Amino acid sequence: MFDVLFQPAIDGQLYIQWLLSGLMWTLLLAVGGWWIAFAIGVLVGVGRTSRNRAVALAARLYVEVFRNIPVLVQMFLWYFVLPELLPTGLGDRIKQMPPPWGAFFPALACLGLYTAARIAEQVRAGIEALPAGQDEAAAALGLSPWAARRHIIVPQALRLIVPSLTSEVMGIYKNTSVALTIGLLELTAQARQISEATFQTFGAFAAATIIYLLLALVAYRLMLWIDRRFQIPGSAPARKARRLPILRRGGAL
Amino acid sequence: MNSPVPTDPVIRLTEVNKHYGNFHALRDVSLEVAKGEKIIICGPSGSGKSTLIRCINRIERHDSGEILVDGHRLTGDTKDVAAIRREVGMVFQSFNLFPHMTILENCTIAPRKSRGLGKAEAEERAMHYLTKVRIPDQAGKYPGQLSGGQQQRVAIARALCMQPRVMLFDEPTSALDPEMVKEVLDTMVELAEEGMTMLCVTHEMGFARQVADRVIFMDRGEKIEEAAPGAFFTNPQSPRAREFLQQVIH
Amino acid sequence: MNALDFSVVVDALPFLWKGLQFSLLLTAVAFVAGLVLGTGLALVQHLQVPVLAQLAKGYVALIRSIPLIMVLFWFFFLVPLIAGWMFNNGRPMPVGGVLTAFLTFSLFEAAYYSEIIRVGLRSVGKGQYEAADALSLSTLQTYRHIILPQVFRVTSPIILSQTIILFQDTSLVYVLSLTDLVGAASKVAQLNGRLVEMYLTVAAVYLVICTSASQLVAVLRKRTRIATNR
Numbered sequence: 025m026f027d028v029l030f031q032p033a034i035d036g037q038l039y040i041q042w043l044l045s046g047l048m049w050t051l052l053l054a055v056g057g058w059w060i061a062f063a064i065g066v067l068v069g070v071g072r073t074s075r076n077r078a079v080a081l082a083a084r085l086y087v088e089v090f091r092n093i094p095v096l097v098q099m100f101l102w103y104f105v106l107p108e109l110l111p112t113g114l115g116d117r118i119k120q121m122p123p124p125w126g127a128f129f130p131a132l133a134c135l136g137l138y139t140a141a142r143i144a145e146q147v148r149a150g151i152e153a154l155p156a157g158q159d160e161a162a163a164a165l166g167l168s169p170w171a172a173r174r175h176i177i178v179p180q181a182l183r184l185i186v187p188s189l190t191s192e193v194m195g196i197y198k199n200t201s202v203a204l205t206i207g208l209l210e211l212t213a214q215a216r217q218i219s220e221a222t223f224q225t226f227g228a229f230a231a232a233t234i235i236y237l238l239l240a241l242v243a244y245r246l247m248l249w250i251d252r253r254f255q256i257p258g259s260a261p262a263r264k265a266r267r268l269p270i271l272r273r274g275g276a277l
Numbered sequence: 278m279n280s281p282v283p284t285d286p287v288i289r290l291t292e293v294n295k296h297y298g299n300f301h302a303l304r305d306v307s308l309e310v311a312k313g314e315k316i317i318i319c320g321p322s323g324s325g326k327s328t329l330i331r332c333i334n335r336i337e338r339h340d341s342g343e344i345l346v347d348g349h350r351l352t353g354d355t356k357d358v359a360a361i362r363r364e365v366g367m368v369f370q371s372f373n374l375f376p377h378m379t380i381l382e383n384c385t386i387a388p389r390k391s392r393g394l395g396k397a398e399a400e401e402r403a404m405h406y407l408t409k410v411r412i413p414d415q416a417g418k419y420p421g422q423l424s425g426g427q428q429q430r431v432a433i434a435r436a437l438c439m440q441p442r443v444m445l446f447d448e449p450t451s452a453l454d455p456e457m458v459k460e461v462l463d464t465m466v467e468l469a470e471e472g473m474t475m476l477c478v479t480h481e482m483g484f485a486r487q488v489a490d491r492v493i494f495m496d497r498g499e500k501i502e503e504a505a506p507g508a509f510f511t512n513p514q515s516p517r518a519r520e521f522l523q524q525v526i527h
Numbered sequence: 528m529n530a531l532d533f534s535v536v537v538d539a540l541p542f543l544w545k546g547l548q549f550s551l552l553l554t555a556v557a558f559v560a561g562l563v564l565g566t567g568l569a570l571v572q573h574l575q576v577p578v579l580a581q582l583a584k585g586y587v588a589l590i591r592s593i594p595l596i597m598v599l600f601w602f603f604f605l606v607p608l609i610a611g612w613m614f615n616n617g618r619p620m621p622v623g624g625v626l627t628a629f630l631t632f633s634l635f636e637a638a639y640y641s642e643i644i645r646v647g648l649r650s651v652g653k654g655q656y657e658a659a660d661a662l663s664l665s666t667l668q669t670y671r672h673i674i675l676p677q678v679f680r681v682t683s684p685i686i687l688s689q690t691i692i693l694f695q696d697t698s699l700v701y702v703l704s705l706t707d708l709v710g711a712a713s714k715v716a717q718l719n720g721r722l723v724e725m726y727l728t729v730a731a732v733y734l735v736i737c738t739s740a741s742q743l744v745a746v747l748r749k750r751t752r753i754a755t756n757r
Contacts (some may be wrong), residue, residue: 088741092733092734093730093737094698094733096709097733100726101726104722105723105727109723113744155371158373160336160369161369161374163334163336164436164523165386165387166387166391167390171390174388176375180377198592200594200595201597212596216600229601230603233601236597237589240588254333256419257419258423259419259421
């Protein structure tokens with residue numbers, strides 16, 4: 025069934041090399057996007073719980089805008105629309121980026137900022153689930169609101185939401201496939217190309233599907249490891265401690 | 278720093294009021310605490326005693342009246358709030374240790390981040406106070422690995438690490454199993470004997486007799502009685518205090 | 528950049544409206560079919576029906592691990608083969624993108640709904656089952672009248688949140704060249720070259736619909752929280 029993968033393609037490579045190249049772009053997009061999403065998501069999530077109304081409102085606006093527009097449409101906004109709205113010189117330079125990068129960077133921005141909105145909601149849920157005594161104790165010790173968030177609140181909130189972050193990790197690698205709509209030859213796109221070039225659709229799709237399944241397994245394992253690694257001695261891991269469906273989807277929309 | 282006040286009293290409350298929505302939690306409460314004094318605050322639940330001491334370090338905001346702590350007037354000014362919180366230590370009913378930090382880290386975080394101490398100095402100080410509450414050997418453990426009594430003693434050490442001038446205790450033994458109450462009270466007695474200024478909300482009347490300079494009885498947000506412990510326990514003036522004492526003692 | 532000209536959008540409104548109607552219809556069908564099927568998948572797992580439980584578990588894990596676009600491609604490839612095998616003596620039968628989309632989204636969403644319902648089933652206390660047993664209700668009656676209504680009540684905010692995601696996900700039928708809201712906009716944009724106006728409009732439409740819907744869910748969530756706390 026997978027014979028097709030070891031046949032040479034018109035460009036002299038084996039089809040499996042097409043698939044692996046697709047996998048590489050998928051991984052690059054998922055890993056790069058994740059760090060953008062995580063950094064912005066934590067900041068926005070903390071901003072959501074700020075007592076400063078302007079900050080809280082800005083954070084809320086961010087979340088509403090980025091999670092209420094489909095990923096595909098956001099992908100088009102970054103790729104087709106943004107360069108047109110920028111000053112002509114800058115827009116042209118973006119449009120003239122060489123092939124994979126011209127699609128890669130818009131896709132990276134799209135997935136990073138979209139996933140950040142979802143992570144922000146998880147972070148907010150995590151912060152709100154902490155007992156009020158933690159904030160009070162930090163204040164009573166004279167810690168500034170910033171120091172309290174940095175050292176006391178966020179480290180605990182992140183531990184609490186590891187299980188729900190697992191579904192966001194899986195979400196971002198699955199969403200990388202949307203980048204094929206703006207021409208990035210990631211894993212799904214390569215599988216389709218192989219199928220179109222060889223008519224061996226079943227083998228091509230099955231190979232890509234198996235790779236996606238392995239990625240899911242790795243993501244799941246990794247998050248399990250992180251949960252245990254950062255487990256606080258003397259308390260249960262978040263996966264066991266929290267089975268709240270509210271937290272699992274964390275007010276996702 | 279504004280509004281200088283004579284060194285005595287350390288704390289002065291003048292006609293403090295506090296509402297939660299329609300609920301009047303504190304009604305015109307006035308109180309002065311001199312340096313080194315030990316004040317016990319008691320009263321039925323919902324009487325405003327916890328609210329009172331939580332206003333002193335602005336964990337709760339009062340609505341009207343004046344609170345002076347160590348010469349600082351408590352207003353919305355965050356600089357004064359920070360200064361007061363550095364001088365006032367607090368021990369909570371539910372310990373509120375930071376579960377993700379070791380005992381040592383719990384004791385060093387505030388001196389380092391709020392007082393600007395170096396790591397070595399903060400750890401040395403932490404070990405000093407952990408030794409004082411007799412759990413130096415638990416320094417590397419996490420709060421979840423300690424008993425309730427041990428956790429509360431860590432909480433006391435954590436507050437002492439800021440070298441406060443006043444300590445507030447909000448029902449420090451209410452969440453403890455009976456067999457652990459004594460170890461925490463013993464620590465508090467030692468602290469009292471060293472001359473620490475203390476305000477303590479508690480129902481432990483034996484402790485009150487032993488250390489208190491004054492007992493304050495509150496009910497429905499009002500300060501009903503204020504007396505030396507001997508007088509208060511043997512001859513309470515108000516019927517409400519009498520009723521309360523009967524319930525607590527039996 | 529050229530000046531924005533939204534009059535082209537006005538001209539395209541009837542076509543966009545048709546596209547949006549398709550998006551909404553696809554969402555509605557996948558919601559109903561996915562919820563029915565998802566409840567079935569959750570129940571066979573909850574009742575630990577031999578073989579079926581394992582199959583359901585494997586199906587849910589598989590679907591949740593692969594991208595929706597990949598699933599769409601699979602169905603686009605497989606459905607004509609299976610249909611041909613069933614109705615056309617083994618010769619592939621053209622089924623068309625629309626039918627494939629309805630089928631795919633129903634089956635895909637079933638996996639997501641089933642996970643929500645499975646968690647909901649676990650949240651119902653043992654006492655409810657014991658009470659139903661004591662009243663000598665059959666298993667079917669117990670689930671139909673006692674357990675599932677509670678599960679749906681508890682999980683309704685999460686199910687609706689998932690449905691908003693489903694509505695957004697229907698935009699991916701773009702890869703099958705169907706005329707949903709995005710497909711309609713992209714077809715108009717290819718004709719008149721007004722990508723910017725068309726896609727900004729589409730983004731605004733989704734934003735308004737999904738934000739309003741998620742506000743509704745937030746209200747509902749508050750209400751169920753009060754109801755379950757009682």
